Amino acid sequence: xxxxxxxxxxxxxxxxxxxxxxxxxxxxxxxxxxxxxxxxxxxxxxxxxxxxxxxxxxxxxxxxxxxxxxxxxxxxxxxxxxxxxx
Numbered sequence: 409x410x411x412x413x414x415x416x417x418x419x420x421x422x423x424x425x426x427x428x429x430x431x432x433x434x435x436x437x438x439x440x441x442x443x444x445x446x447x448x449x450x451x452x453x454x455x456x457x458x459x460x461x462x463x464x465x466x467x468x469x470x471x472x473x474x475x476x477x478x479x480x481x482x483x484x485x486x487x488x489x490x491x492x493x494x
Contacts, residue, residue: 434493436460436473436480443482445490453488 435444438460444450451459456471463471469484483491 436482436493438473443490443493445482445493450490452490453484456482456490 434446435442437443438456441459443456443459453471460473463482464474465472469486471482471484473480473482481494483493485491
């Protein structure tokens with residue numbers, strides 16, 4: 409493999425690896441469902457409630473789910489669409 413090809417392969421692995429991390433940070437699992445943000449078809453408040461159940465607690469437009477020592481925060485915009493998941 410030439411040095412240029414090695415560099416391209418390494419750069420692609422680095423880019424795709426960091427993309428996977430970004431996606432993982434903006435998603436969460438609710439049973440058999442994956443809730444994700446940043447997509448046109450992201451579920452709204454009603455769908456999150458239907459798929460994940462009642463949150464552990466709410467702080468305004470932020471819903472917090474605490475399960476098995478993990479905490480996920482879903483922040484909604486005023487229209488009920490997901491802004492982000494942490």
